[in-house]
Amino acid sequence: MSASHDSPSRDNGSDGMEPEVIIESNWNEIVDSFDDMNILEFLLCGIHAYGFEKPSAIQQRAVLPCIEGYDVITQAQSGTGKMATFALPIVQQIELALKAT
Template structure:
């Protein structure tokens, strides 16, 4: 089980020694991706992430966002406040096709809802 925290920049950043105490169990081949840029996150999402003061993904996000985006089944367990909900939201926003025409955008909200509902149930 992983524990960590998602904290905007300049607000209670954790010490490196705290990170060294974290324990992870991950499928072989799952490596942490330590920056949002290396995850290939869309530019508009990156701007939003940085506008809210986040500098790097939390420990749980580093290990789970990419497999979710790749369509893999993911079980992520971590303490409260570690970034699980934002991990799912980020992955869903990355996967949603925003290039659709204006008349098709009514389906965008339903698409996001369906992705999030599926993730919450599973």
């Protein structure tokens, strides 16, 4: 899959977070909404409560494969949402009923 921020057919994330280069991947799915990422409801509420409305380009491409358990390697500039890209799937895996580390 390749997408460019110049492509009229693909939205590449929030304003100011468009990739500056072509994004290459062997993952074909791009998810345009946090609501469509299989994120647990309580995490989704937190995302929206913090004012995040739309995933960045890196989040559109990497959150879902992380949630689904695929190995993921990403590269993106600072401030593009990489930390949340990995933190959401990690937090989602925490068993809240388990009272142990």
